[in-house]
Amino acid sequence: MPRYVSIENSDDPALHDYRDLTDVALRRIREPAEGLYLAESEKVIARAIEAGHRPRSVLMLEKWVASLEPLLAPFDIPVYVGSPEILESVTGFTMHRGAIASMQRPALPSAAELLSGARRVIVIEDVVDHTNVGAIFRAAAGLGADAVLVTPRCADPLYRRSVRVSMGTVLQLPWTRLPEWPIAVDLFHDAGFTIAALALEPDAVSLDDFARQPPERVAILLGAEGDGLSRRALQVADVTVTIPMLRGVDSLNVAAASAVALWALRV
Numbered sequence: 001m002p003r004y005v006s007i008e009n010s011d012d013p014a015l016h017d018y019r020d021l022t023d024v025a026l027r028r029i030r031e032p033a034e035g036l037y038l039a040e041s042e043k044v045i046a047r048a049i050e051a052g053h054r055p056r057s058v059l060m061l062e063k064w065v066a067s068l069e070p071l072l073a074p075f076d077i078p079v080y081v082g083s084p085e086i087l088e089s090v091t092g093f094t095m096h097r098g099a100i101a102s103m104q105r106p107a108l109p110s111a112a113e114l115l116s117g118a119r120r121v122i123v124i125e126d127v128v129d130h131t132n133v134g135a136i137f138r139a140a141a142g143l144g145a146d147a148v149l150v151t152p153r154c155a156d157p158l159y160r161r162s163v164r165v166s167m168g169t170v171l172q173l174p175w176t177r178l179p180e181w182p183i184a185v186d187l188f189h190d191a192g193f194t195i196a197a198l199a200l201e202p203d204a205v206s207l208d209d210f211a212r213q214p215p216e217r218v219a220i221l222l223g224a225e226g227d228g229l230s231r232r233a234l235q236v237a238d239v240t241v242t243i244p245m246l247r248g249v250d251s252l253n254v255a256a257a258s259a260v261a262l263w264a265l266r267v
Helices: 013-018 024-033 042-050 062-072 084-091 111-116 130-142 160-165 181-190 207-212 231-236 254-264
Strands: 003-006 036-040 055-061 078-082 099-104 120-124 147-150 175-177 194-198 218-222 239-242
Touching: 013 036, 013 055, 013 078, 013 084, 013 099, 024 036, 036 042, 036 160, 042 055, 042 062, 042 099, 055 062, 055 084, 062 078, 078 084, 111 147, 111 175, 111 181, 120 130, 120 254, 130 147, 130 160, 130 254, 181 194, 181 231, 194 231, 194 254, 207 239, 207 254, 218 254
Parallel strands: 003 078, 055 078, 120 147, 120 218, 147 175, 194 218, 194 239
Antiparallel strands: 036 099, 055 099
């Protein structure tokens, strides 16, 4: 059973996992190094637990205790309960969603393991905006991708904002980090994947044409807003694909592009 602890002092060392949550640079380093991630809101905490992830502790407002009590009942963990003022002093923001759980970060599978049983995967290259990463995961989960693979410099899918924007789907969809391209490209080809880069290139084929007879296994490669895919990524891609656009618009937001491509290539 959980141990409910009333928090009277925002400087309590027990609240280390929840301190300074608005400092993105600090949290981006700390959370992977300390083996944790944060699940915010009752719905996301529930999805994390359903995925088999174990909470380390929970921080919540008192009025949320009764709602979350059944969900947390199996775990012998501390549940820190405090006033809105105390919790805001700890986290750095107003906790509108009532509760945050510090979850044990799961070990990532190998890329080869994820690719072995997949047919449609998303590859995110160097997208550093956590909102876009979360939105891509939500599209990938809802539109039938089997897995998501991210490059070494891509934003952390388990960062709090990514998890929240994904509506917790980042906790349900298999994902892992890739090595650099000279090695990563071989992983895709060894598993029988065609790497399809979404980019505005002179030799790009229309998504409509590509989707008429798509390869059995496709890895949809997406790049960052503005800069797009790196030259190295474009060089390793087997085909470059573009989404037909109207009214002089040349491209979509990367998350929207992922949804369109997955819809067109659904199986």
